[in-house]
Amino acid sequence: MLLLHPDKTRLIEFGRHAAANRKRRGLSKPETFAFLGFTFICGRSRRGRFLLVRKTRRDRMQTKLRNIKEELRRRMHWPIPEQGRWLRQVVTGHFAYFAVPTNGRALQAFRCHVTDLWRRTLRRRSQRNRTTWTRITRLAGDWLPQAKILHPWPNQRFAVRHPR
Secondary structure, three states: OOOOOOOOOOOOOOOOOHHHHHHHOOOOOOOOEEEOOEEEEEEEOOOOOEEEEEEEOHHHHHHHHHHHHHHHHHOOOOOHHHHHHHHHHHHHHHHHHHOOOOOHHHHHHHHHHHHHHHHHHHHOOOOOOOOOHHHHHHHHHHHOOOOOOOOOOHHHHOOOOOOO
């Protein structure tokens, strides 16, 4: 028998007409919900049509960045190329999952935060270290992938063309 938890399960008004219906009743914007690491938001496209906005959940990104910071601390005295290879794997894996349309700003923010964590870690290697933003930008450009959308829009992915 399936039981639903009352604190975790509820019906919300969401979708193409939710904003207009709520506005007509004098309510605020439609609620958001979190699912599979994303926050789903009712948004508008540039043409003013309904757009499902998917954004990386804030708590997931913070947890990932905290784990990267701890692991960088452990790998602090590794050679920079080894640190760069490891960070490339981590950032590539993050992008492989979260690089969906409408999530570009969160991807760019994640890459910037990882670059800053790497800079801070390199600066802690010695008391006389002078790792500048110019150098870390060059290192990040060499080792970290650029933030770009990797997954297509859902209507492109599932467009089926049958010969009949």
